[in-house]
Amino acid sequence: MIDTIAFAQASDLLFSSFGPWLYVIPGLLIGLIFGAIPGLQISMAMAVFLPVTFGMDFLQAMLFLTSIFTGGAYGGGVTAILMNIPGSSSSVATAFDGYPMAKKGQHNEALGLGLGASVVGAFAGYLLLMFLIQPLAGAVLKLGPLEMVMVVVWGLTLIATLNDSTVAKGLMAGAFGLMLSQIGMSTTGTMRTKLGNPYLIDGIAVVPAMIGIFAASELLRLRGSSYLVQSDADREISFKRILAGMAMSLRYPKTLFRGSLIGAIIGAIPGVGSSVANLVAYGEVRRTSKNPEAFGKGEPEGVVAAETANSSSEGGSMTALLALGIPGGAATAVLLAAFSFHNIIGGPAFIRDETELVYAIIIGNMGQVVLLGVLGLLTLRLLGLVIKVPLAYLVPSVLALCAWGGYGITGTLAGPLTVAAFAGLGWLMRRHNYPVAAAVIGLLLGRMTEGELVRTMQISGGNPLGYLLERPIAIAFFILLVVISLILPIMRHRKAKKALV
Amino acid sequence: MTSRLSLSHAALLACVAVISCYITWSAIAASTRLYNLIVVVPVAVIIAVLLITLVWQALSGSVPDGALPDRKSTIGDIIMLVAFGVFCFGLTKFGFDIATFIFVWAGVAFGGERRLWLPPVYAAVFTLALVKFFGSLFPFPMPLLVL
Structure with missing residues (x-):
């Protein structure tokens, strides 16, 4: 499966001079910073720094931009762990267990776990890409909207497992998120629910809503305390404990493997990507865990699952870009722009004619992942200092940052107002034990669900069941979905009942 | 079992109900084509059922609201x-x-x-x-x- 001559040429391109690596460390740092600040998107960082790549050769440009991508994927997890603010939608599931760990004084371990899982996940994603780029590209072309519906529904099933008190409250939060996602113009262009407000034509801006419902509402709840972590001793930033956390991630080989695989496969599907991958991986690991009730309360395995999947999805998203020339998301769209800057067109011809360049990008990214491990360890001590800040200062400062972040995404007053409205909603939901994460999942996946369902109905001529029978991949996804979300839980429930008798 | 539906919980449920009704009404008023209502209507039905369940649970006291902050x-x-x-x-x-x-x-x-x-x-x-x-x-x- 590997062209050994091209592989040798790629190694020569990468290791015969220091040139290709020159911009990797700055790129990783930029990614870490942009990822860690709510409201600054990784794709925004890549777009801002795209003009810088004019003066670089193609490989340098690719490694610089992908290092921003790699750094950003982990940076989003840092704020998710320390402050319950997912830097991007790909870090939503990291906050589920990372933040409770931080509140218990295990922030060092949680940061280390996240870093370890990100390094393993990203490495595994690129390793899979190296071996499977051609067959995977073929499979991606066979995926239609029906298969995407299956994947998105798989992500939505996580809603049923997220409940802080009762199943009804979890489902209500998820369903309300789905309902809110329907504001604005429909997939087919029907104008609905815009309240005469032009800002609502495209629907509710998801990232400001996520910042408001997750972060701002949590900050309001923290207001009465003195520090994020109450005990003085637990507030210590320990390099040793971060390292121990990193090593701890290796204690979950099955989770690392499953997270990487789910992330790489879902990441390869254009338009779905890391925002769904981290949720699906978290849901699957929780579902099959012997101790599912520990999830959401600071279970290290949850952090590992989420971080592995969102990092390995990067390798997956590169599949469609390199092999087909299709950008799967905003970040890969910027990479495609860098392709055109250098007069290169991604796709089957690129893989065939420039195999050594493709391998060089993949191997270079693996090298970046190792560097991320080192750089992450060095910067985590600095980023972790946030828990030493008294809440009297932290709460208004981060609230201000949230509002600015909302503006940074929309460029209008709609962003900060969305943050404020969702902060209020989140505060009310948390007060009565409704899982805000379920509402975010509904909001995040609602539009995608609608779009793919409509396309499926259109392609199938209004007969989705008949169409399903013609799609072997969709049938496989459907069987997998039914087995995982219905049959396995019933079997486990019966087994537990029998054990009690 | 005591009947408890706190003011803030009632406000949250009312907010969910009003917003969901408005979105559903607005979508139906815009177009009754299947493609426009493919998500809205099923979700509205689910929300209606869940609202009834949650109000009943709260009023009957089967699922208490829990301790609220002072x-x-x-x-x-x-x-x-x-x-x-x-x-x-x-x-x-x-x-x-x-x-x-x-x-x-x-x-x-x-x-x-x-x-x-x-x-x-x-x-x-x-x-x-x-x-x-x-x-x-x-x-x-x-x-x-x-x-």
Whole structure:
């Protein structure tokens, strides 16, 4: 499966001079910073720094931009762990267990776990890409909207497992998120629910809503305390404990493997990507865990699952870009722009004619992942200092940052107002034990669900069941979905009942 | 079993009900084609069933609301929430710099900082850092009054 001559040429391109690596460390740092600040998107960082790549050769440009991508994927997890603010939608599931760990004084371990899982996940994603780029590209072309519906529904099933008190409250939060996602113009262009407000034509801006419902509402709840972590001793930033956390991630080989695989496969599907991958991986690991009730309360395995999947999805998203020339998301769209800057067109011809360049990008990214491990360890001590800040200062400062972040995404007053409205909603939901994460999942996946369902109905001529029978991949996804979300839980429930008798 | 549906829980459920009804009505009024209602209508039905379940659970006391924070803490949260709403609205009206400076100053003082000189100094440094570093990365123009 590997062209050994091209592989040798790629190694020569990468290791015969220091040139290709020159911009990797700055790129990783930029990614870490942009990822860690709510409201600054990784794709925004890549777009801002795209003009810088004019003066670089193609490989340098690719490694610089992908290092921003790699750094950003982990940076989003840092704020998710320390402050319950997912830097991007790909870090939503990291906050589920990372933040409770931080509140218990295990922030060092949680940061280390996240870093370890990100390094393993990203490495595994690129390793899979190296071996499977051609067959995977073929499979991606066979995926239609029906298969995407299956994947998105798989992500939505996580809603049923997220409940802080009762199943009804979890489902209500998820369903309300789905309902809110329907504001604005429909997939087919029907104008609905815009309240005469032009800002609502495209629907509710998801990232400001996520910042408001997750972060701002949590900050309001923290207001009465003195520090994020109450005990003085637990507030210590320990390099040793971060390292121990990193090593701890290796204690979950099955989770690392499953997270990487789910992330790489879902990441390869254009338009779905890391925002769904981290949720699906978290849901699957929780579902099959012997101790599912520990999830959401600071279970290290949850952090590992989420971080592995969102990092390995990067390798997956590169599949469609390199092999087909299709950008799967905003970040890969910027990479495609860098392709055109250098007069290169991604796709089957690129893989065939420039195999050594493709391998060089993949191997270079693996090298970046190792560097991320080192750089992450060095910067985590600095980023972790946030828990030493008294809440009297932290709460208004981060609230201000949230509002600015909302503006940074929309460029209008709609962003900060969305943050404020969702902060209020989140505060009310948390007060009565409704899982805000379920509402975010509904909001995040609602539009995608609608779009793919409509396309499926259109392609199938209004007969989705008949169409399903013609799609072997969709049938496989459907069987997998039914087995995982219905049959396995019933079997486990019966087994537990029998054990009690 | 005691019947309990707190005011804030009732407000949340009412908010969900009103918003869901409006979105569903608006979608149906815009077009009754299947493609337009493929998600809205099934979700509206689910929400209606869940609303009835949750109200019944709360009123019958089968699932109690749980311990709510005390009145003083709730009032503090609401003041902070309203202040945050005003701050968000004021960002483009008064300028990002002034709005941030006042909000952070008031927020720190409200959070319990007793040294009178520190909150305004901190708020000024924080605002300056935000405008010069964070703001410079924005791809959009940002209204400022002083800086």
